[in-house]
Each structure stands twice: as structure tokens, then as C-alpha cells.
Amino acid sequence: xxxxxxxxCLDVAGGRVVKGTRFVDLTDEGDPVELAARYAAEGADExxxxxxxxxxxxxxxxxxxxQRTARSVFIPLxxxxxxxxxxxxxxxxxxxxxxxxxxxxxLADPTLIxxxxxxxxxxxxxxxxxxxxxxxxxxxxxxxxxxxYARGGRDHTGLDAVAWAQRAVELGxxxxxxxxxxxxxxxxxxxxxxxxxISAVVPVPVIASGGAAGPDDFVRAIRDGGADAVLxxxxxxxxxxxxxxxxxxxxxxxxxxxxxxxxxx
Numbered sequence: 001x002x003x004x005x006x007x008x009c010l011d012v013a014g015g016r017v018v019k020g021t022r023f024v025d026l027t028d029e030g031d032p033v034e035l036a037a038r039y040a041a042e043g044a045d046e047x048x049x050x051x052x053x054x055x056x057x058x059x060x061x062x063x064x065x066x067q068r069t070a071r072s073v074f075i076p077l078x079x080x081x082x083x084x085x086x087x088x089x090x091x092x093x094x095x096x097x098x099x100x101x102x103x104x105x106x107l108a109d110p111t112l113i114x115x116x117x118x119x120x121x122x123x124x125x126x127x128x129x130x131x132x133x134x135x136x137x138x139x140x141x142x143x144x145x146x147x148x149y150a151r152g153g154r155d156h157t158g159l160d161a162v163a164w165a166q167r168a169v170e171l172g173x174x175x176x177x178x179x180x181x182x183x184x185x186x187x188x189x190x191x192x193x194x195x196x197x198i199s200a201v202v203p204v205p206v207i208a209s210g211g212a213a214g215p216d217d218f219v220r221a222i223r224d225g226g227a228d229a230v231l232x233x234x235x236x237x238x239x240x241x242x243x244x245x246x247x248x249x250x251x252x253x254x255x256x257x258x259x260x261x262x263x264x265x
Contacts, residue, residue, distance in 0.1 A: 002228070002256070003045070003256045003257050003258045004222050004227075004228065004229060004230070004250060004255050004256060004257055005045035005046055005207075005228070005229035005230070005258075006043075006044060006045055006218070006229070006230055006243055006246050006247055006250075006257070007044065007045060007046045007047065007048055007207065007229055007230065007231040007232075008035070008039040008044050008047060008048070008231070008232065008233065008236045008237075008243070009047075009048045009049075009050065009209065009231050009232065009233045010032045010035060010036060010047065010048065010049045010050065010069075010233075011026075011050050011052045011233060012032050012049060012050065012051050012052065012053075012062075012065065012081075013026065013051075013052050013053045014053065015032075015062070015065060016028050016029070016030070016031065016032070017029040017030050017031065017032050017035055017237065018052070019185060019233050019234045019237060021184065021185035021186060029233075029234070029237040029238070030237060032049065032065060032069050033065075033068045033069050033072050034072075035237065036049070036069045036072050036073050036077075037072040037073060039073075039236065039243065040072070040073040040074065040075050042242060042243045042244065042260075043243045043244055043247065043258070043259075043260035044075060044243055045075065045076075045229070045258055046075055046076040046077070046078060046229075047069075047073055047075060047076070047077050047078070048077075048078045048079075048080070048101070048177070048207075048231060049066065049069055049077060049078065049079045049080070049097075050079075050080045050081050050101065050128075051065075051079070051080070051081030051082055052081060052152050053081070054081035054082025055081060055082060055103070055104040055105075055150070055151050055152060056151050056152055056154060059082055060082040060083070060084075060088055060091075061079060061081055061082040061083060061088070061091075061092055061095075063091060063092065063095045066079050066092060066095040066096060066097060067095045067096055069096070070095060070096020070097065071096065076098040076099065077096060077097050077098050077099075078097065078098065078099040078100070078101055078126055078177075079092050079095075079097040079099075079100055079101065080100065080101025080102070080103060080126070080128055080177075081101075081103075083100055083101075083102060083105060084105040084112070085105075085112070086112075086115050086116055086119050089102075089116050089119075089120065089124075090119075090120075093120065093124065098124070099123070099124050099125070099126050099174075099175070100116070100120075100124060100125065100126065101126040101127070101128045101177055102116065102125065102126070102127050102128065102173075103127070103128040103129070103130065103150065104150040104151050104152075104155075106127055106168065107148065107150045107157055107159070107164075108150070110167065110168070110171055111171070113125060113127060113168055113171040113172050113173055114171045114172045116172070117171070117172025117173070117174070118172070121174075122172045122173065122174035123174045123175075124174070125172055125173050125174050125175075126173065126174065126175045126176070126177055126207075127165075127168040127169075127173040127175075127176055127177070128176075128177040128178075128179065129148055129161055129164060129165055129168070129176060129177065129178050129179070129198075130148065130149045130150075130152070130153050130179045130181055131146040131147065131148055131149070131161035131178065131179070131180060131181060131194060132146065132147060132149060132153075132180070132181040132182050133145070133146050133147075133182055133191075133194070134146070134147050145160055145161075145162070146160070146161035146162065146194055146197070147159065147160065147161060148160075148161045148164045149181060153181050161178075161194070161198070162197050162198055162201060165178070165198045165201070165202055166201055166202060169202045169203065169204050173204060174204055174205075175204055175205045175206075175207065176198065176202065176204060176205070176206050176207065177207045177209060177231070178194065178195060178198055178206055178207065178208060178209060178227075179209040179210040180194055180209070180210035180211055181210065182210075183210040183211025184209075184210040184211060185210075185211075185234065186211055187211065187212075187213035188211050188213070189211050189212070189213060189216075189217040189220065190208045190209075190210060190211050190212060190217055190218075190220065190221040190225060190227070190230070191210065191211065191225075192220055192221060192224040192225035193225075194225075195208050195221060195224075195225030195226060195227050196224065196225050196226050199225065199226030199227060199228075200226060205228035205229060206225075206226065206227050206228055206229075207227065207228065207229040207230070207231050208221035208222075208225060208227035208229070208230045208231060209231040209232075212230070212231075212232035212235055213235065214235070214240075214241060215241065215245060215246050215248075215249030215250070216249070217230075218230045218232075218246050218249065218250055219249060219250055219253045219255065222250070222255055223253065223255070230246075232246075244260065247259060
């Protein structure tokens with residue numbers, strides 16, 4: 001069985017790592033280059049770097065900052081935010097990214113997924129899905145469904161998030177980064193129902209994001225949600241839990257993880 005990955009996320013705005021709740025009320029969490037280097041040394045399996053201001057501001061990814069971040073780590077680096085074309089994906093990969101995350105641009109033009117996968121291989125294409133639950137107007141249980149959002153949770157697309165996940169994979173996405181807007185920054189735990197709904201219908205890895213508060217949340221995202229990897233931000237930025245502590249809990253639950261020797265829990 002493949003190791004389950006633990007991935008710190010760097011949400012970057014104005015050249016700094018930030019974190020909020022449900023995509024708003026952002027607070028400064030530090031320098032992206034310093035944090036990336038720290039997490040790589042602490043045993044992170046990958047780093048996700050999201051330029052969260054790029055899409056709302058209508059600009060491209062800040063390549064110089066990506067370059068400096070890439071030079072500080074020797075583990076896979078996924079970069080998202082502001083990539084709207086094959087050429088821009090090429091530029092981000094040249095800056096040092098191993099994978100590129102597409103979100104708003106892919107929602108606006110789904111063929112971008114196919115074109116990027118054809119050029120660089122689907123293993124380099126991650127589609128990020130920011131989803132929020134909406135109640136169904138009818139039905140006995142009214143459990144609702146999830147809708148995909150664009151532009152950092154600002155734009156309601158009306159697209160069913162699970163159906164969009166399936167289409168993104170059909171178009172060439174090699175991995176999905178699934179964030180629960182409802183849970184983001186709340187410490188309420190990952191949305192296992194959302195993760196399970198998506199992981200059950202796609203054949204590619206699913207990264208869980210949004211809501212982690214402690215080690216048990218990581219375990220449940222994989223065991224109950226079917227996720228292949230777990231991503232978090234504030235609990236690592238604020239040293240609430242270390243990466244090694246999370247991995248120790250996952251290993252104790254019987255989940256295969258990559259252990260880095262010499263790291264304190």
C-alpha cells in the first residue's frame with residue numbers, strides 16, 4: 001500500500017503566508033521560503049503553495065517567490081494560483097514546481113486541463129476543488145450537495161462539486177485537492193462526507209483539505225473519507241502539532257506513512 005502523505009499548505013498573499021477562516025479574516029503566518037524549508041526538514045511529504053491573490057487580482061503567479069521556495073526544499077512542490085494557460089503552467093514548472101494546481105481557470109475553461117495534461121503529463125496536473133454544502137430544496141433528509149466555487153471561494157459556479165471532480169479527471173487531472181469551504185480554518189475536522197463522495201467516483205488520488213484540528217482528523221480523512229493525502233496549514237504554522245506527531249498517530253492507526261528518523265514528535 002502506498003504511503004499516505006502529509007502536506008503543509010502555504011497560502012500566500014502579498015508575499016507572506018496567511019491563514020483565515022472560510023477563506024476570509026486572513027492573518028500573517030510567516031515567510032513562505034522559511035516555512036517551506038522548515039516543513040521539509042520536519043518530514044513533510046510535499047508542499048502545496050497557493051498564491052491566493054492571483055485569481056482575484058487577475059494576475060499570474062509570483063514566479064520569483066516560487067523560485068525561492070523551490071530552492072529551499074527537496075520534496076515535491078505543487079503550486080497553484082493564477083495559471084490560466086499552458087504557457088503559464090510551463091513558466092511555473094520552470095520556476096521549480098513539480099505539479100501545478102488549476103482551479104478558477106479550469107472552471108472557466110475546462111479544456112485547459114486537457115491541454116496542460118497533454119503537454120506536461122497528467123501527473124503534473126492537480127485540479128483544486130473548493131466546495132461548500134448547499135441544502136437540497138426537497139427530499140426527506142435534506143442532506144444537501146456540494147457546489148464548486150471559483151476565485152478563492154468568492155464565486156458560486158452552480159456546478160455540483162462531485163460531478164465536476166469526475167469531469168476534471170476525465171479531462172486529464174492526475175490528482176484532486178478537495179477543500180471544504182465550510183470547514184476551512186474552523187478546526188471542525190475534514191468533511192469526510194465530501195471526501196468520500198468524491199473519492200468513491202474517481203480513480204486518482206484525493207488530497208483532503210479544510211478543517212484539521214488534530215491527529216484524529218487526519219486519520220478519519222483517510223479511513224472514513226477515502227483520501228490519499230491530508231493537507232493542513234494553521235496547525236503546522238502555529239506549531240499546534242508537528243508533522244511527526246501527525247504521522248505517529250496515523251501509523252498507530254495502521255496507516256502507512258513515510259517516517260523521517262530523528263524528528264521530534
